[in-house]
Amino acid sequence: MEMLRSPIPVDLRGLNYAYGEGELKRLVLRDVTLAVQPGEIVLLTGPSGSGKTTLLTLIGALRAMQEGSAQVLGEELRGASEGTRVKLRRRIGFIFQNHNLLGFLTARQNVAMALEQDGALAEGARLKRAAELLAAVGLADHVDKLPSQLSGGQRQRVSVARALAADPGLVLADEPTAALDKASGQEVVKLLRNLAKSRGVPILLVTHDPRILDIADRIVSMEDGRIVDAGKEKAA
Numbered sequence: 283m284e285m286l287r288s289p290i291p292v293d294l295r296g297l298n299y300a301y302g303e304g305e306l307k308r309l310v311l312r313d314v315t316l317a318v319q320p321g322e323i324v325l326l327t328g329p330s331g332s333g334k335t336t337l338l339t340l341i342g343a344l345r346a347m348q349e350g351s352a353q354v355l356g357e358e359l360r361g362a363s364e365g366t367r368v369k370l371r372r373r374i375g376f377i378f379q380n381h382n383l384l385g386f387l388t389a390r391q392n393v394a395m396a397l398e399q400d401g402a403l404a405e406g407a408r409l410k411r412a413a414e415l416l417a418a419v420g421l422a423d424h425v426d427k428l429p430s431q432l433s434g435g436q437r438q439r440v441s442v443a444r445a446l447a448a449d450p451g452l453v454l455a456d457e458p459t460a461a462l463d464k465a466s467g468q469e470v471v472k473l474l475r476n477l478a479k480s481r482g483v484p485i486l487l488v489t490h491d492p493r494i495l496d497i498a499d500r501i502v503s504m505e506d507g508r509i510v511d512a513g514k515e516k517a518a
């Protein structure tokens with residue numbers, strides 16, 4: 283039976299996920315049901331090991347689903363082919379801890395790479411746009427540096443610029459401010475909030491950083507693989 287496409291950007295129902303097999307099998311997500319609306323900023327919290335990162339990587343189509351249903355940007359991920367998952371990943375902006383910046387490319391080239399899918403933009407235009415995005419995260423003076431010449435916080439800001447470059451339909455962020463000082467952390471948070479509110483892009487972030495609790499529209503708490511508190515919509 284063909285499922286109806288959900289108009290909700292992230293629509294998870296009854297997700298279960300386990301690592302390992304046989305005797306070693308460990309369920310790390312249990313019956314997770316969660317909907318994230320357009321433009322909504324949802325913060326995922328919970329103790330270490332509660333399943334937050336696993337949930338984020340499932341939503342980001344970075345790993346194959348096991349049980350339940352997950353519709354992300356209108357695509358059903360249950361039983362989705364690798365091709366479908368690759369296409370979906372291109373529509374998502376990832377801000378993950380291990381940055382994934384390419385060491386042999388400058389900050390500007392790393393960001394410009396994310397614009398390559400936009401065939402309409404010529405190389406020069408892509409580099410110009412990349413420089414603008416880097417300026418927006420406070421790195422105007424560092425566009426031509428390699429990742430190894432930047433601090434951890436600066437690299438994190440490059441990955442934020444890169445995530446925003448591709449005009450994503452959804453942003454997934456794992457501890458996006460962990461490596462940042464107060465001012466750069468606030469800068470990144472402001473950029474994300476702006477993206478969510480001006481373009482209706484939903485943002486799902488995992489964080490332990492109490493400084494960014496207040497940008498969230500909703501705080502979802504996980505414990506032992508379950509959502510124990512789905513949070514309340516903040517009054518507008």
Ligand SMILES: Nc1ncnc2c1ncn2[C@@H]1O[C@H](COP(=O)(O)OP(=O)(O)OP(=O)(O)O)[C@@H](O)[C@H]1O
Pocket residue numbers: 301302310328329330331332333334335336337
């Ligand atoms: N690749 C893996 N293979 C086996 N077990 C894993 C794997 N990745 C995570 N786990 C286990 O699954 C559980 C959930 O991990 P996950 O990283 O999703 O939690 P988390 O809430 O993000 O934790 P943290 O806040 O420490 O990042 C943990 O018990 C972890 O040890």
